[in-house]
Amino acid sequence: MAVPDPRSVARHVEDDAHRAMPHRLYTLVFPMDKARHRVLLGMKKRGFGCGKLNGFGGKVEPAETIEQGAIRELAEESGLLAAAVDKCGLLLFYFEDNPVAMEVHVYQTHGCGGAAVETEEMRPEWFAVDNMPFDQMWADDRYWWPFVLSGDKFVGRFWLKADQVTITRSELVRVDGLDFA
Numbered sequence: 001m002a003v004p005d006p007r008s009v010a011r012h013v014e015d016d017a018h019r020a021m022p023h024r025l026y027t028l029v030f031p032m033d034k035a036r037h038r039v040l041l042g043m044k045k046r047g048f049g050c051g052k053l054n055g056f057g058g059k060v061e062p063a064e065t066i067e068q069g070a071i072r073e074l075a076e077e078s079g080l081l082a083a084a085v086d087k088c089g090l091l092l093f094y095f096e097d098n099p100v101a102m103e104v105h106v107y108q109t110h111g112c113g114g115a116a117v118e119t120e121e122m123r124p125e126w127f128a129v130d131n132m133p134f135d136q137m138w139a140d141d142r143y144w145w146p147f148v149l150s151g152d153k154f155v156g157r158f159w160l161k162a163d164q165v166t167i168t169r170s171e172l173v174r175v176d177g178l179d180f181a
């Protein structure tokens with residue numbers, strides 16, 4: 001069996017089936033403009049999730065912390081420079097045709113430096129936080145987005161069909177704290 005990534009927080013999920021699966025770590029960052037009640041999303045132009053509007057993020061590299069990965073991916077995909085990011089929640093995705101679970105660490109950030117620019121991977125656009133384009137986003141986003149807005153921390157688990165759209169099972173809970181990086 002593959003050696004578990006020590007940065008993974010799968011141990012927080014009390015579920016044998018889950019613990020037995022390898023996990024790949026990802027980040028997902030939502031740059032917020034509190035004054036204008038807006039969030040920056042990016043239209044993914046290639047690869048996984050192509051054609052969807054999403055936060056900014058990607059795979060965590062072996063030599064970095066999850067937070068460092070979040071800040072790096074945000075800069076690479078949007079041009080925005082964040083001094084810090086705030087942890088919002090943890091998402092676990094199980095795709096029917098993939099034996100590796102996706103472990104996605106969700107952050108928001110405020111007052112970034114730099115300017116949002118279109119990159120090879122993403123075309124950025126601002127949206128009102130209370131009128132999100134959920135029809136163009138991942139199917140699970142509409143369920144946990146209210147937690148991001150309220151500031152409540154959350155852990156969500158979603159089981160998806162190979163079409164990456166149909167959710168066959170889900171669990172979403174508010175947690176008191178996220179005692180991991």
Ligand SMILES: Nc1[nH]c(=O)nc2c1ncn2[C@H]1C[C@H](O)[C@@H](COP(=O)(O)OP(=O)(O)OP(=O)(O)O)O1
Nearest residue numbers: 026027028047048049056057058059104138140141
């Ligand atoms: N169901 C889902 N809902 C959601 O909101 N975001 C999801 C999601 N499933 C995956 N994501 C996010 C997590 C992460 O930010 C992104 C996937 O990362 P990528 O595959 O784009 O990684 P990389 O940018 O490292 O890719 P490459 O450089 O193309 O190898 O999609």
